[in-house]
Amino acid sequence: MGRQVAVVSAGFSEHASKRTDVSMPELVSEAILDCLKNVPSVGIEDIDAFVNGNMPAFEGANVPELWMTDWMGARNKPLMRVTTGGTTGGSVAISGYYNVTAGIPGVDTVLAVAFEQQSVGTTSVGLASVAYGEISVLNSLGMPYEELTRLLSGGAAIGIASYQAANYMRRSSITEEDLARVVVQNRHNAAKTWWTHLKMPDLTIEQVLDTPYISYPLRYGMVCPASDGACAMLFTTEEKAKDMCDIPVYVNGVASVSHETAILGYNGSGAGQLDPSEQLGAMKSAELAFSQSGISFPRKEIDYAEVYAPFPNQELMWVERLGLFEENTASSMYESGVTALNGELPINCSGGVNSTNAIGASAMERPAEAALQIMGKASNQVPKTVHTSLGHGWGGIINLITMMVMSDEPARKFK
Amino acid sequence: MSENKVIVANKGMVRADFNFWVGRYMDKFYDNFEKKKLVGNKCQKCGNVFVPPRKVCGKCNVVIPLEENWVDLPDTGILKNYTITPYRVNDRTSRKTKPQVVGMVQIDGSNTAIIYRLINIKPEEVKTGMKVKIEWSEKPKGDPSDIKGFVKI
Amino acid sequence: MEKVGIVGYYQVQLQSEANYGRYEMIFEAVRGALDNAGLKKKDVTTVISCTNDYYDGRTISNAFSVEVGGAYLADESKVEMDGAHAALYGLMRILSGNHKLAVIWGGSTPSCYPYHSARLFETDPTWERPNAFVNDITAGGFQMRAYMEKYGVSAEDIAKVAVNNRKNAAKNPSSLKEAQYPNLTTREVLESGIYADPVTELMVSPLCDGVAAILLAPEKQALKITDKPVWITGVGYNQETYYLGDRDLSTSKSMESAGKMAFKAAGIKNPKDEIDVAELSEVFAHEELIFSEALGLAEKGQGVKLNYEINGDLPINPSGGALGGNPPCATGLIRIIEAVKQLRGEANGYQVKDAKKAIASGQIGMCAQNNILYVLEGGN
Numbered sequence: 004m005g006r007q008v009a010v011v012s013a014g015f016s017e018h019a020s021k022r023t024d025v026s027m028p029e030l031v032s033e034a035i036l037d038c039l040k041n042v043p044s045v046g047i048e049d050i051d052a053f054v055n056g057n058m059p060a061f062e063g064a065n066v067p068e069l070w071m072t073d074w075m076g077a078r079n080k081p082l083m084r085v086t087t088g089g090t091t092g093g094s095v096a097i098s099g100y101y102n103v104t105a106g107i108p109g110v111d112t113v114l115a116v117a118f119e120q121q122s123v124g125t126t127s128v129g130l131a132s133v134a135y136g137e138i139s140v141l142n143s144l145g146m147p148y149e150e151l152t153r154l155l156s157g158g159a160a161i162g163i164a165s166y167q168a169a170n171y172m173r174r175s176s177i178t179e180e181d182l183a184r185v186v187v188q189n190r191h192n193a194a195k196t197w198w199t200h201l202k203m204p205d206l207t208i209e210q211v212l213d214t215p216y217i218s219y220p221l222r223y224g225m226v227c228p229a230s231d232g233a234c235a236m237l238f239t240t241e242e243k244a245k246d247m248c249d250i251p252v253y254v255n256g257v258a259s260v261s262h263e264t265a266i267l268g269y270n271g272s273g274a275g276q277l278d279p280s281e282q283l284g285a286m287k288s289a290e291l292a293f294s295q296s297g298i299s300f301p302r303k304e305i306d307y308a309e310v311y312a313p314f315p316n317q318e319l320m321w322v323e324r325l326g327l328f329e330e331n332t333a334s335s336m337y338e339s340g341v342t343a344l345n346g347e348l349p350i351n352c353s354g355g356v357n358s359t360n361a362i363g364a365s366a367m368e369r370p371a372e373a374a375l376q377i378m379g380k381a382s383n384q385v386p387k388t389v390h391t392s393l394g395h396g397w398g399g400i401i402n403l404i405t406m407m408v409m410s411d412e413p414a415r416k417f418k
Numbered sequence: 419m420s421e422n423k424v425i426v427a428n429k430g431m432v433r434a435d436f437n438f439w440v441g442r443y444m445d446k447f448y449d450n451f452e453k454k455k456l457v458g459n460k461c462q463k464c465g466n467v468f469v470p471p472r473k474v475c476g477k478c479n480v481v482i483p484l485e486e487n488w489v490d491l492p493d494t495g496i497l498k499n500y501t502i503t504p505y506r507v508n509d510r511t512s513r514k515t516k517p518q519v520v521g522m523v524q525i526d527g528s529n530t531a532i533i534y535r536l537i538n539i540k541p542e543e544v545k546t547g548m549k550v551k552i553e554w555s556e557k558p559k560g561d562p563s564d565i566k567g568f569v570k571i
Numbered sequence: 572m573e574k575v576g577i578v579g580y581y582q583v584q585l586q587s588e589a590n591y592g593r594y595e596m597i598f599e600a601v602r603g604a605l606d607n608a609g610l611k612k613k614d615v616t617t618v619i620s621c622t623n624d625y626y627d628g629r630t631i632s633n634a635f636s637v638e639v640g641g642a643y644l645a646d647e648s649k650v651e652m653d654g655a656h657a658a659l660y661g662l663m664r665i666l667s668g669n670h671k672l673a674v675i676w677g678g679s680t681p682s683c684y685p686y687h688s689a690r691l692f693e694t695d696p697t698w699e700r701p702n703a704f705v706n707d708i709t710a711g712g713f714q715m716r717a718y719m720e721k722y723g724v725s726a727e728d729i730a731k732v733a734v735n736n737r738k739n740a741a742k743n744p745s746s747l748k749e750a751q752y753p754n755l756t757t758r759e760v761l762e763s764g765i766y767a768d769p770v771t772e773l774m775v776s777p778l779c780d781g782v783a784a785i786l787l788a789p790e791k792q793a794l795k796i797t798d799k800p801v802w803i804t805g806v807g808y809n810q811e812t813y814y815l816g817d818r819d820l821s822t823s824k825s826m827e828s829a830g831k832m833a834f835k836a837a838g839i840k841n842p843k844d845e846i847d848v849a850e851l852s853e854v855f856a857h858e859e860l861i862f863s864e865a866l867g868l869a870e871k872g873q874g875v876k877l878n879y880e881i882n883g884d885l886p887i888n889p890s891g892g893a894l895g896g897n898p899p900c901a902t903g904l905i906r907i908i909e910a911v912k913q914l915r916g917e918a919n920g921y922q923v924k925d926a927k928k929a930i931a932s933g934q935i936g937m938c939a940q941n942n943i944l945y946v947l948e949g950g951n
C-alpha cells in the first residue's frame with residue numbers, strides 16, 4: 004500500500020508575456036531555485052527524483068528535459084517526463100505524488116517542475132495542430148470547409164471555449180456581466196500575487212465589457228494571456244516532510260480522468276459530446292479524488308480552491324461540476340463575495356489561469372497555490388485558516404481533468 | 419530587453435519558426451562571436467570551464483554569476499572524437515549527401531567539448547588527439563554558424 | 572518494494588510500413604493484452620500511454636487515443652519517453668494502492684514522420700540545432716568510437732553483436748521481417764555501408780511501426796488473474812547530463828545507476844550469476860556491450876567476451892532486441908514483454924532454458940542519456 008505524501012514547498016519563476024532574458028532551461032531553474040529557497044534544509048542532493056513536463060510542440064523542443072538536465076539539478080538522478088496538454092502541470096504534480104507514494108526504493112523526495120516559454124514559438128500553430136489531423140477525416144465525412152477552417156483556427160482553446168461558454172450561459176441563465184465579474188475578481192487577485200502576468204488592480208466590469216468580441220460570448224478582455232513561466236513543487240514522505248517545513252500539506256486525493264474521443268465532434272465540441280459544458284470527466288475526476296480524500300461534502304469541507312479557467316465561464320462551470328456549489332448558483336456566489344479573498348470559499352486568489360497562462364505550468368500552479376494557502380505562505384493569503392484545498396486542471400482537447408486534494412491532516416487512508 | 423539575442427531554429431519537420439531566447443550567458447557568448455572570439459565561463463566551485471558558458475554547473479549545481487568568472491579562450495583545441503556520415507539531418511528531412519566529418523573538439527583551457535564539422539581534410543587523415551583550430555566565417559553574425567568548422571593545424 | 576505482477580501482454584506485428592492506422596494498432600495492442608489476461612475494459616482503472624507529440628505530428632497526441640487505449644473515463648496519463656518508462660508510472664500507480672489494474676501501452680509509426688528530424692528537436696536549439704551536427708545519427712558514431720578507442724574493441728567485435736541479434740530476430744516471428752537475417756556474417760555487417768563511421772547500417776536498429784501493451788496488477792489480484800504471473804521485483808531509472816562533450820560515451824553512467832538501483836531493490840548481489848536472461852534496448856549494436864558492462868554483467872571493455880547467445884551463459888536479446896525492430900516509444904516495452912515471454916516459457920523458437928530471473932531495459936536521448944531497468948521474476 005502506498006505511503007502518505009506531503010507537499011513541502013512550491014516555487015515560481017516570474018511570469019511575463021516574453022521572458023526574453025532567459026533561455027528555456029534558465030526559466031525552469033528559476034522556479035526550482037525559488038522552490039528550494041522556501042525549504043532551507045533541503046539541498047539538491049536531498050532530491051531523489053524529478054518529474055518534468057510541458058507542451059513540447061509549442062516551443063519547438065522535443066523532450067526538453069534532456070537538454071535542461073543540469074539546469075534542473077537532475078544530473079545522474081531518476082527522472083520521468085509527463086505531458087498531457089493543458090493539464091500537463093497537473094499531471095506532472097500527480098506524477099510527483101505517485102513517485103513518492105509508490106515507495107520505489109531510493110525515491111522519497113521528488114521535485115516536479117512544469118513550464119512553458121510560449122514566446123519561443125507560435126502557440127496557435129501548436130494548438131491548431133491539435134485539430135489538423137482530423138481535418139481530412141472530417142472533410143471526407145462531408146463537413147463543410149468553412150466549418151473546418153473555423154475548427155482549425157479555433158484550435159483547442161478559444162474555438163471550443165466559445166461554444167462551451169454559450170452552452171453554459173444558456174444552462175445557467177447568466178449574462179456577459181456575470182462573466183466580466185469573474186474576470187475582474189481574478190485580475191484584482193493577480194495584482195496581489197508576485198509571480199503573475201496580468202496585474203490589473205483597478206479593472207472594472209465596464210472596462211471588460213468595452214473590449215470587442217473574439218468569438219461570442221468571449222471578449223478580448225475576458226481571456227487569458229499567453230505567458231512564459233515555470234512552476235515547481237516538492238513532494239516527500241510524511242516522515243521527511245516534518246523535518247523540512249513547519250506545515251506539511253498532505254496530498255490526500257488525486258485523479259486525472261478523460262472523457263474524449265479519437266475524432267473531434269462536429270463544431271469542435273469534442274468527445275462526440277453535443278454539449279462541451281457537460282464535463283463528465285470533471286465529475287468523475289472529482290468523485291475519485293474526493294473519495295480518496297474521504298471527503299463527502301466538498302461544499303462544506305473544501306476551504307479553498309484553485310480551478311483552471313482560462314475563460315471566465317469555465318470558472319463558473321468548474322466550481323459547479325466539481326461539486327463546490329449547487330448547479331447554476333456559481334455566478335451568484337461571485338456576486339455575493341463568497342468566492343472573494345475574505346469570502347466563505349475563496350476561489351483563485353492567485354488570479355488563476357485567467358490572469359497568467361504559461362500553459363504547461365498552469366495546471367501545476369493551481370495545486371501549488373492551493374498548497375501555499377494551507378501553509379499560509381501564498382502571496383495573496385486568505386485571512387481564514389485553510390485546512391483543505393483543491394487544485395484542478397483542465398486540458399486534453401476539451402476534457403482531461405486533473406485533481407489534487409490537499410489538507411493539513413493526512414487522510415490516513417493507508418492504515 | 420529587446421536587444422536580447424534569439425536563435426531562429428526552423429529546421430526540422432515543423433513548418434513554424436521558433437525564436438529561442440538564448441538567455442544572457444549565451445548572449446554574451448554570441449556577442450564575442452562577432453569579434454571572432456571564443457569565451458567561456460568557469461564554475462567557482464569545481465573550476466571546470468564551460469564553452470558555451472552556462473548559468474548552472476551541472477556537477478556542482480551552483481549558479482555561476484553572470485558578471486563573473488568569464489574566461490577568454492583560444493580558438494585551438496584537441497580532437498577528442500569524430501564520426502563520418504553521409505547523412506545530413508537538416509531541412510526537414512535526413513538525406514544522404516557526400517560524407518562529412520563531424521568532430522568533437524575540446525577547446526584548449528576548457529573542460530567540455532563542442533561539435534562541429536572538420537573541413538579541408540580527407541576522412542583517412544582524421545585522428546583523435548590531433549590539434550585543430552576554428553575556421554571563422556568571414557562576416558560573423560553572432561550565431562552558431564559563425565564557426566564554419568575546424569581545420570587541422 | 573511490494574511485488575507487482577505483469578498479468579497480460581500484447582505486441583502488434585512490427586512492420587516497416589504498416590498498412591493500417593495508428594489507432595487501430597493501439598486498439599489491437601490494448602485489446603490483445605486484455606484478452607491475453609481474460610479481462611475486460613471495465614476492469615481497467617488506470618491507463619498510462621507513451622507517445623511523443625513530435626512523432627505523432629500533433630500537440631496533445633494522447634487525447635486522440637483515449638478510447639482506443641481503453642482510457643475513456645479511466646484515470647489516465649501519458650509518459651513522453653519510452654514505453655518502459657510508462658510501465659514505471661503504471662507500476663507506481665499500482666503500488667499506490669489507488670489502482671487494481673493498469674494498462675500501459677506505447678508506440679508510434681515512423682513510416683509517417685521524419686524520425687531523425689523529430690530527434691533533431693531534442694538538441695539544444697540555442698547552440699547545436701541550427702547547425703544540426705549533433706543528431707541521433709552522429710551521436711551513435713561518437714559513442715561507438717569512444718567505446719572502441721577506450722577499450723581497444725574492434726569493429727568486428729561489435730559486428731558480432733549485430734549478427735547474433737539479427738539471427739535471433741529470425742527466430743522471433745513478431746520481430747520486423749526486414750531485420751531478420753538467419754545467415755548473417757560479421758563481414759556482411761562491416762560492409763553494409765557507412766551510417767556514422769564506425770557504425771555501419773546493419774549495426775543500427777531498424778525503425779518500424781509498432782505498438783505494445785502490458786497489464787499490471789497488485790500481487791493479490793495478479794494471482795487471481797493468471798497462473799503465470801511475472802513479478803516486477805526491482806526497478807531503477809536514471810538520467811545523465813545532456814551535452815555529448817560533457818559525457819564519457821564509452822560507458823553508460825545512467826544505466827550503471829539504474830542497474831544499481833534496480834538490483835538493490837531486487838536483492839541481487841551478483842547480477843552476472845543471478846540473472847538468466849537480459850533484454851536490453853540497444854539502438855546500436857555497441858550499446859548492448861556498453862549496457863552489459865554498465866550493469867556489471869562483464870568487466871569494462873570485456874562485454875564482447877560474454878557468451879550472449881540463446882544457449883550461452885547469459886543470453887542477451889534472444890528476441891533480437893531493438894536490432895530486430897525499433898518502434899519508437901514501444902521498444903523498451905517490447906523488451907519487457909520479451910522478458911515476460913521467457914519467464915513464462917512462451918518464447919517459442921528462442922526460449923532460454925530455465926529462465927527464472929530476467930532484466931529488461933528502455934532508453935531515450937542521444938547515446939541513451941536516460942535509461943530504465945527492470946528486474947523481473949517468474950513463478951507464483
Ligand SMILES: [Zn+2]
Pocket residue numbers: 461462463464465466475476477478479
Ligand atoms: Zn562546478
